[in-house]
Amino acid sequence: xxxxxxxxxxxxxxxxxxxxxxxxxxxxxxxxxxxxxxxxxxxxxxxxxxxxxxxxxxxxxxxxxxxxxxxxxxxxxxxxxxxxxxxxxxxxxxxxxxxxxxxxxxxxxxxxxxxxxxxxxxxxxxxxxxxxxxxxxxxxxxxxxxxxxxxxxxxxxxxxxxxxxxxxxxxxxxxxxxxxxxxxxxxxxxxxxxxxxxxxxxxxxxxxxxxxxxxxxxxxxxxxxxxxxxxxxxxxxxxxxxxxxxxxxxxxxxxxxxxxxxxxxxxxxxxxxxxxxxxxxxxxxxxxxxxxxxxxxxxxxxxxxxxxxxxxxxxxxxxxxxxxxxxxxxxxxxxxxxxxxxxxxxxxxxxxxxxxxxxxxxxxxxxxxxxxxxxxxxxxxxxxxxxxxxxxxxxxxxxx
Amino acid sequence: xxxxxxxxxxxxxxxxxxxxxxxxxxxxxxxxxxxxxxxxxxxxxxxxxxxxxxxxxxxxxxxxxxxxxxxxxxxxxxxxxxxxxxxxxxxxxxxxxxxxxxxxxxxxxxxxxxxxxxxxxxxxxxxxxxxxxxxxxxxxxxxxxxxxxxxxxxxxxxxxxxxxxxxxxxxxxxxxxxxxxxxxxxxxxxxxxxxxxxxxxxxxxxxxxxxxxxxxxxxxxxxxxxxxxxxxxxxxxxxxxxxxxxxxxxxxxxxxxxxxxxxxxxxxxxxxxxxxxxxxxxxxxxxxxxxxxxxxxxxxxxxxxxxxxxxxxxxxxxxxxxxxxxxxxxxxxxxxxxxxxxx
Numbered sequence: 001x002x003x004x005x006x007x008x009x010x011x012x013x014x015x016x017x018x019x020x021x022x023x024x025x026x027x028x029x030x031x032x033x034x035x036x037x038x039x040x041x042x043x044x045x046x047x048x049x050x051x052x053x054x055x056x057x058x059x060x061x062x063x064x065x066x067x068x069x070x071x072x073x074x075x076x077x078x079x080x081x082x083x084x085x086x087x088x089x090x091x092x093x094x095x096x097x098x099x100x101x102x103x104x105x106x107x108x109x110x111x112x113x114x115x116x117x118x119x120x121x122x123x124x125x126x127x128x129x130x131x132x133x134x135x136x137x138x139x140x141x142x143x144x145x146x147x148x149x150x151x152x153x154x155x156x157x158x159x160x161x162x163x164x165x166x167x168x169x170x171x172x173x174x175x176x177x178x179x180x181x182x183x184x185x186x187x188x189x190x191x192x193x194x195x196x197x198x199x200x201x202x203x204x205x206x207x208x209x210x211x212x213x214x215x216x217x218x219x220x221x222x223x224x225x226x227x228x229x230x231x232x233x234x235x236x237x238x239x240x241x242x243x244x245x246x247x248x249x250x251x252x253x254x255x256x257x258x259x260x261x262x263x264x265x266x267x268x269x270x271x272x273x274x275x276x277x278x279x280x281x282x283x284x285x286x287x288x289x290x291x292x293x294x295x296x297x298x299x300x301x302x303x304x305x306x307x308x309x310x311x312x313x314x315x316x317x318x319x320x321x322x323x324x325x326x327x328x329x330x331x332x333x334x335x336x337x338x339x340x341x342x343x344x345x346x347x348x349x350x351x352x353x354x355x356x357x358x359x360x361x362x363x364x365x366x367x368x369x370x371x372x373x374x375x376x377x378x379x380x381x382x383x384x385x386x387x388x389x390x391x392x393x394x395x396x397x398x399x400x
Numbered sequence: 401x402x403x404x405x406x407x408x409x410x411x412x413x414x415x416x417x418x419x420x421x422x423x424x425x426x427x428x429x430x431x432x433x434x435x436x437x438x439x440x441x442x443x444x445x446x447x448x449x450x451x452x453x454x455x456x457x458x459x460x461x462x463x464x465x466x467x468x469x470x471x472x473x474x475x476x477x478x479x480x481x482x483x484x485x486x487x488x489x490x491x492x493x494x495x496x497x498x499x500x501x502x503x504x505x506x507x508x509x510x511x512x513x514x515x516x517x518x519x520x521x522x523x524x525x526x527x528x529x530x531x532x533x534x535x536x537x538x539x540x541x542x543x544x545x546x547x548x549x550x551x552x553x554x555x556x557x558x559x560x561x562x563x564x565x566x567x568x569x570x571x572x573x574x575x576x577x578x579x580x581x582x583x584x585x586x587x588x589x590x591x592x593x594x595x596x597x598x599x600x601x602x603x604x605x606x607x608x609x610x611x612x613x614x615x616x617x618x619x620x621x622x623x624x625x626x627x628x629x630x631x632x633x634x635x636x637x638x639x640x641x642x643x644x645x646x647x648x649x650x651x652x653x654x655x656x657x658x659x660x661x662x663x664x665x666x667x668x669x670x671x672x673x674x675x676x677x678x679x680x681x682x683x684x685x686x687x688x689x690x691x692x693x694x695x696x697x698x699x700x701x702x703x704x705x706x707x708x709x710x711x712x713x714x715x716x717x718x719x720x721x722x723x724x725x726x727x728x729x730x731x732x733x734x735x736x737x738x739x740x741x742x743x
Contacts, residue, residue, distance in 0.1 A: 069532045116724060120731065122531050123435045124682070127674045128727065134671050135720035143713025282671060286539060293536060346551050354551065357543030364537045365525065 008218050011301060015214060019207045022046055023197050030194030034327070037319055040312055043187060043200035048311045050206035051267045054213045056291040056303030058260020061217060063289070064298035065226060066253050067233035068118070071126045071285050072133025075113070076106040076258040078140060078280030080265025082151070085158045085275045088177065092168035093160075093273075095177050095184065095205070099266040106262020107255055114254035118247060121236070133285055140277040157276035177270045179205060184271060202271050209267065210304075213260060218300055220256070229253050261288075290360050296370030305371050310356065317355060320348040402582045407700045409572070413589040413658060415696020416596030417443075420651035421673040422680065422688035423600060424644035430620045430683045431637040434523055435531060437538040439648055440670025441545040445514060446649025447661035448549055449507040451558050454499040457483055498563045500657055507649045515645025519638050542667065550663040562588045562657035588657050595654050599647060600689055606643075607685075616640055620683075675723045681736025691734055695719050 004012060018025065027041030040046070059073050080102035087098035117128040145154030152158055160166075174183035184202035220226050231239045232246050239246050269275050278284070287310065295306025325344055329337045347355045367374050421443055428436045460481040468476040484492035495502065522541060526534045561567065569586045607613035619626045619633040626633045652661070659665065676695055680687030701707060702718040726733065 063532075067530075067532065069535060071535075116728065120727065123535065124678060124727075126435075126532075126535055127678050128724075130671060131675050131678075131720045131723055135717050138716035138720075139713065141716075143716055146712050282667075286543075289536065289539075351547060351551060353543060354547035357540050357547060361522075361537060361540035361544060364533060364540060365522075368529075368533065 002215065004218060005222070008222065008300070012215060012218060015301065015304070016211055019050070019211060020204075022049070022207070023199055023203070027195060027197055031196045032194060037324070038316055040316065041197065043198055043203050045311065045315050046200070046203040047206050047267075047271050048315075049308045050203065050210040051264050051271070052288075052291065052307040052311055053210050053304040054206075054267070055261055055264035055288050056295065056307040057210075057213055057217050058257040058264070059288045060257075060292050060297060060299075060303040061220060061229075061260065062253050062257035063292060064303075065221070065229035065233060066250050068121065068250060068254070069126045069289070070117075070129040070254070070257075071282065071289065072113070072129035072131070072136075073257070073261050073288050074282070074284035075133040075136040075280050076110055076261035077265040077268070077284065078136065078275070078277065079109050080106045080262030081269040081275035081279055082140070082158055082265075083262070084266040084269035085160065085273055088160050088166070088269070088273050089158075089164040090167065092166060093173065093175070093177050094168075095179055095266075095270040098177070098270060099209075099263060102266025102269070103259045103262045106265065107259045109262075110255045110258025111251070114251050114258065118250050118254060130282060130285070133280060134282055137277055137280040137282070140280055152275075152277060154277070157274050159274045177273055206267055206271070209263065213263065214300075214304070221300060225249070225252070290356065292370075294360065294363055294370055296372030299370070299372040302370050302372045309371070313352060313356065317348055317352040318350070322349075402578055403704070406583050406585075407704060408697055409583070409585050409589075410703075411697030411700030412593045412693070413696075414699060415693035416593050417651055417655055417669060417692075418673055418676045418696050419689045419692025420596055420599060420647055421669055422676040422692045423603060423685060424648040424651075425673060425677050426680075426683060426685050426688040427603075427640055427644040427647070429677070430685070431616065431640045432519070432523070432527070434526065434534050435538070436523075437535055437670065438518065438542040438545060439538075439644075440666030440668075440673070441542040442511065442514065442645050442648040442666070443652040443655075443669055444549060444661065444663065444666030445545065446507055446511055446652025447560075447656050447665060448553060448652075449510055449649060450500050450503040450560055450653045450656045451553065451661060453503040453506050454496070454560055457481070457496050457499050457502075459483075500560060500562055500653065501566075503653050504650060507653050508646050511646040511649030512642040514649075515642035516638060518645070519641040523641075542670075546663050546666065553663065555663060557660035557662040559660045560656040562591075566591055567657070592654050592658065596651070599650060603643070603647065604685070612636065612639075672719060675719055679723050679726045679733055681733030684733070684735040684737060687733055687735030695722065698722060 002009065002012065023041045023046065025041075026046070027039045029035040029039050040049075055073075055077060059070070062073075063069055083102040083105035084095075084098040087101045091097060113129065113132045117125055117132065120128060140152040141154060144151040173181055177184050179201070182201055184205060185200075187198050187200040190197040190199065228244075228249050232250055236246055265275075265279065268279070288307075291306035291310050292303045293306070294309060295304065296302025322341060322345060325341045325348070326337065329340045332340060345351070363370060369376075421439060424442070425436060425439050428434055428439070458481050460479040462477050463480045464475045465478050466475050468478075470476050481492060481496060483495055486492065487495065518541070522537065523534070526537055566587050569584050570590070571580060572583045572585050572590075574580055607617055615626065615631055615633070616636050619631075619636065623633055652666075655661075672695075673692075676691045677688055679695065680689070680691030698718055699715065703715040707714050730736075
């Protein structure tokens, strides 16, 4: 099916089903119940799941397959956003050319950065990409926003103003990003008993693109090209000795993954026509690394899971405040209640980054394969099978 | 001439900070082979040691001063630090004022302990894991440390002034034959530079002239052979990690009067310090120090009005540009040795 083998085909079908039904599945609690704050089925968050899913899938093509750890991937995301907003400003609010342009610009940037960075590997590569991303951030934040040559609009962020040319904008088209006239903000509300489900055009656009991106990633993982990339990770020296030049392959992987990031950046701008330099900051690059590792680097579904989990935590855990905690522990005696609230307080609300950091450290120490490996271990407990194949595949060293 | 001299001086304080952090990074990398993304966090913890000590010293209680009255005629309530009660206002006030230099004494044991805890508790388990894993775990640790500091001290910068005797500026130009007011330089920055020079000198002397240092250098060159000679090299490397942490911490302590510390200051410096290490040559201690000062001075030259009007924003990107050029022309860095971190 779709040129995939049975296992991958099944995985892809499951992913399609989950993505399309996400507005249902992620809204399990009735609207007026106390648990409603754990619902994730609102358009803004769903869009983020899909967009950062794309970002992480792309990052995984580089890191998971070739083992090159890029610490500056957010630069391409930011560049993509800026490119898309410029498309909106100059030509039209239609998202298709904007996204295409975002990918092209990100590709150009990643060829340049990749060509230089890939001259070194291992730590040097990580530091070089980090330096490039920080340089892009500095450029976007201050240098390229001087009055004479305002490309990024600095701290305010690039946005569309009413006096922008927008050459192909006609009356009757929505004054927002749209797909051939259908605004991305349009949604259909479905009330079912106490539940309320929102089906949003923007989300389904992101979801569709994510599915295409995911399909492309599966094909890439299973292709001879993907095998070549794995060879770079497992033994670069040996690959060179067999007479193959690894550089072009690594560069191709870098550019593909940069284009994924550009695509994600373009989509971010399409959902909300605004691009800021903070999207390029090194913490944003760190975030995509976290997502990929948390889900499971080198696996197909891992990055998407990781992206979903981190974005969910960011939105939901950071909303929990002391009042909510007091409600939860109300069944305990007063002293105990306060005690529990005091203990949990630093980890929720504004402190959710602390939770994130600790989870990340624990995952790297105890579960290097991420959530996917965790799932496999649990599955093995139940089936009782000693899956030697799984262990073998998890032991691999990246390019040094 | 005076402009050039002034810019060199301006670059020295940032250069000193880069050099100290890069020195620590290189010490850890050279001995343990670990790239420590949490090194910036150590710099920040050092700075917050100074903040903590200052807060501890100025713990105070309210007393009613009968001699002074507020505008309603009531006796004025003033906050009086305990330390003034114990040592009298003269010495007590002096101690509070000199909190930053005093916290050097307080920071060294704290930082060495933090370094030991980090190495023994976490990093030890990562020697046999790929470099990517080491980067990731120290990166996670950096986030955790940063968030802990943020939880206790808040997100805003905390001003930590230098003692009054050291906080003015001096007219350096007069001393070497320039006109008055041509080269005026903040005194504390001179102190910072001198301090950095002393620390760097001490670390080099320690490695060069003591038996311990000799063993460590031998271990850096060939760890296995030193181990086979019956020397417990792991323990020495742990101690070196503690020293590297202390160097980063001290750099942070003394930097507080220049830049009020906030929880993300470490990360801001870390990215640049990595660039410094790469430019200097991975694993080369003199290279790290040299590149630190060099890049600090270059940055200060790029910040002059002349440079920023010629090429707008050059001050923001100069360091990265230099790093790219150096890596393309001399992939091992300025003073990198052959065989260290080759592919």
